[in-house]
Amino acid sequence: MAEKSQTALQRYKSRRVGYLVDQEKTEPPVSAKDQYHNNGLALRLLLLFLLLPALGFFGWRAYENLPGEPxxxxxxxxxxxxxxxxxxxxxxxxxxxxxxxxxxxxxxxxxxxxxxxxxxxxxxxxxxxxxxxxxxxxxxxxxxxxxxxxxxxxxxxxxxxxxxxxxxxxxxxxxxxxxxxxxxxxxxxxxxxxxxxxxxxxxxxxxxxxxxxxxxxxxxxxxxxxxxxxxxxxxxxxxxxxxxxxxxxxxxxxxxxxxxxxxxxxxxxxxxxxxxxxxxxxxxxxxxxxxxxxxxxxxxxxxxxxxxxxxxxxxxxxxxxxxxxxxxxxxxxxxxxxxxxxxxxxxxxxxxxxxxxxxxxxxxxxxxxxxxxxxxxxxxxxxxxxxxxxxxxxxxxxxxxxHGWLGEAITQNDPATLWFTEGATTWYSARMLTAAGVWTPQHARQVLTDRLNRDYVQNPWRGEVSIAAAAADVMGDPDQVRYAYAGGVAASIALDQWLSRQSRMVRPLDEVLRYLYENRTEEGFSRLVLEEAVLAVTGVDCRLWLENYVYGTQNLPPVDRLI
Ligand SMILES: [Zn+2]
CATH class of the missing domain: 2.60.40.3650 (Immunoglobulin-like)
Structure with missing residues (x-):
């Protein structure tokens, strides 16, 4: 095994987002129809364990040069x-x-x-x-x-x-x-x-x-x-x-x-x-x-x-x-x-x-x-x-x-990319379940439609705060967290469709994800890494699009294909 030495400071920096918690709420089914509906209302919350300690790190003693041998x-x-x-x-x-x-x-x-x-x-x-x-x-x-x-x-x-x-x-x-x-x-x-x-x-x-x-x-x-x-x-x-x-x-x-x-x-x-x-x-x-x-x-x-x-x-x-x-x-x-x-x-x-x-x-x-x-x-x-x-x-x-791929291998440690790590993961998990034959396409569409309508389109935070800012603030109120997740899903779908029109590729975001995975680095995932991956895969400069719709408060353009 290669010898690795870390100072306390490096180690705190190096701590990955090891534990992510996602929560899913579904009400007890009243009838088959309600159950279906309620699943569509699934609420997922993100609690980033290591973001909380990260806040405490600022006050942490910085050991630049620790004494002695490791x-x-x-x-x-x-x-x-x-x-x-x-x-x-x-x-x-x-x-x-x-x-x-x-x-x-x-x-x-x-x-x-x-x-x-x-x-x-x-x-x-x-x-x-x-x-x-x-x-x-x-x-x-x-x-x-x-x-x-x-x-x-x-x-x-x-x-x-x-x-x-x-x-x-x-x-x-x-x-x-x-x-x-x-x-x-x-x-x-x-x-x-x-x-x-x-x-x-x-x-x-x-x-x-x-x-x-x-x-x-x-x-x-x-x-x-x-x-x-x-x-x-x-x-x-x-x-x-x-x-x-x-x-x-x-x-x-x-x-x-x-x-x-x-x-x-x-x-x-x-x-x-x-x-x-x-x-x-x-x-x-x-x-x-x-x-x-x-x-x-x-x-x-x-x-x-x-x-x-x-x-x-x-x-x-x-x-x-x-x-x-x-x-x-x-x-x-x-x-x-x-x-x-x-x-x-x-x-x-x-x-x-x-x-x-x-x-x-x-x-x-x-x-x-x-x-x-x-x-x-x-x-x-x-x-x-x-x-x-x-x-x-x-x-x-x-x-x-x-998240084993997007979040871990493509290492999520910059709060500015949480909208993508969570939004794309949520969208792709619905698509993966459909591809695996666990969910019907109709069910997956219904789940996504209900979720986007309730948590993004009708959310009081829409237009008030950017999707990226909402996602970065994991301690936000429940409406804000719902807005962040659903906004991340909507932004991922909208980005895919915009890139598709610009590049004439069929599923450009799929290729971007694979590119991010194959070219992952120790430094981890960042807004710049995403922008560069999109450019490398599609030839499209997405910086302004992201600035407007994800890091800014412009409402996302409507999307027409959810699955
Ligand atoms: Zn998650």
Whole structure:
């Protein structure tokens, strides 16, 4: 693994929009007609996790030149008490340690004391060269975390427990439901578990999972398949840097037989006979990867399939009113369509994790979607039927999965392009569902028409604030957020049609998206990148068009083709 060193500042800059939350609200169906209508009224809200912490970064101490050599970090997570909602974490820091080592949760909404997970019984000690425990170290609570007295040491261990008990069902903030108890174990996000040094550079991060009960463990992100190193895909045999691969640590689902007998899956059947290892480990690429991790252990069932060279995985720990194999088939159809659209998958594994929506208030949403990397956590009601899954949850799955390309690979970190990242993703997810045969074109058109009429055409914010400004302000009022999403959809469709007339191309925006994906860079997505991609693909200079209709307040020209 290439050595990577990041200062705290670089790391905050480098933190990608790892977790995006999309929310879908549909009212309980009254009649078939109403249900259809209500689906058209689907409301999607965006809460950009990392935009919130970004606001706090301005006040953050800027470590331009951190002292000392970069530290190596190993996080050992003991899953022994996971079924009771407790994780024991040992952080081992190695290198020339500073006199005092400051450890904090990633700053932001989850780093604040009132939101952060309770850290129990912290203790620290020196580690001797032979690995044995040395003298205890001072552990003082600081404003945002903990300060360890590490003067003169080359190795120190910090042990703490994290309590992952469930949030109240009246808790509306879905972000507080991501890390929680699940059937037989827990689900947790990296940013809620991993304390990090803030006054030292960091290189080489290792996460190990100690799993004495040999529970099934799933790590949808980072995508831990064998041959994680894409550049060396051709080399045979497992690489040393990822020990946790698909087919390891998973429970075969009871109805796997049905799934594999249906063809494709049978030929690519992973070897489920491999025992669940007691110790698993992986190396996140960097601190962003560490924070973005989603890890689940417990009574998980998984089903695997393939689309091109990508493993498609469906996982759940709940029993549903539909078959796992049907759900996998739905996921596979969506994944295959989206991979086909872009030509390849940005990751070697796409996991869709279906979980129960624990939010039980009148204002709560029926379906919540979160993506991290190319993997998707979808939270739906316990009593969701197959029909509801196809009509409602499928659009959330398609939307979140599409973010694996537009949002992750084409990296969304500039608020000025959120209108496109969300608007185009919403539009294309409807088109992908249509292409995959999950939605009829008529249904997709109806959903889009209702949404555009209600949330864009009739929105009080229309003409008052630009679509781009509304989208950049994720803390806006609900009408503004609806305006931003629907406006982004309308702008994407209108841009496609305008470009089509200018260039005589049939689907110019499709080509622009593929161009953005193929030419993606570390710097990420920006207004300039979009303008240049449009010019490169279509020969059209779209700067004035965007200035007027997206970054300005002119009403978009009417569109005539929605799908
Ligand atoms: Zn989204």
């Amino acid at each position: 530290l190596e970090l190993t996080y050992e997570i003991d899953l022994s008490e996971a079924p009771h909602g407790t994780l024991m974490v040992t952080l081992i820091a190695e290198g020339k340690l500073p006199p005092q080592l400051d450890l904090e949760y990633p700053p932001g909404i989850f780093g604040k004391t009132q939101y952060g997970r309770k850290l129990l019984r912290p203790s620290a000690h020196a580690l001797n060269d032979n690995g044995t425990m040395g003298r205890p170290l001072t552990v003082d609570q600081s404003a945002n975390g903990w300060r360890l007295g590490t003067r003169g040491l080359n190795r120190a261990g910090f042990i703490y427990r994290v309590d992952l008990s469930k949030a109240e069902s009246s808790e509306m903030d879905i972000r507080k439901h991501i890390s929680t108890l699940v059937n037989g174990g827990v689900r947790f996000a990296g940013f809620e578990i991993f304390l990090q040094p803030t006054n030292s550079n960091v290189k080489n991060i290792t996460v190990t999972l100690h799993n004495p009960a040999r529970m099934p463990v799933l790590v949808p992100w980072p995508a831990l398949v064998k041959n994680t190193n894409r550049e060396h895909n051709d080399s045979a045999g497992p690489l040393a840097d990822a020990h946790l691969g698909y087919g390891q640590g998973y429970n075969p689902t009871p109805d796997l037989a049905t799934a594999i007998s249906s063809g494709q899956a049978a030929r690519n059947k992973p070897n489920f006979a491999e025992p669940v290892p007691m110790n698993l480990f992986y190396h996140p690429n960097d601190l962003a990867d560490l924070n973005n991790a989603l890890i689940i252990c417990g009574n998980i069932r998984t089903l695997n399939s393939r689309a091109k060279d990508c493993v498609i995985q469906f996982a759940t720990s709940q029993n549903w009113l539909f078959n796992d194999s049907d759900a996998l088939d739905l996921v596979r159809r969506i994944a295959r369509t989206e991979i086909g659209f872009f030509g390849s998958s940005p990751t070697e594994q796409i996991t869709v994790l279906l979980a129960t929506n624990e939010v039980q208030t009148a204002e709560g949403f029926d379906v919540y979607g979160v993506h991290t990397g190319s993997s998707v956590l979808v939270m739906i009601h316990r009593d969701t039927t197959w029909g509801m899954l196809e009509e409602q949850a499928a659009s959330v799955i398609a939307h979140e999965m599409f």
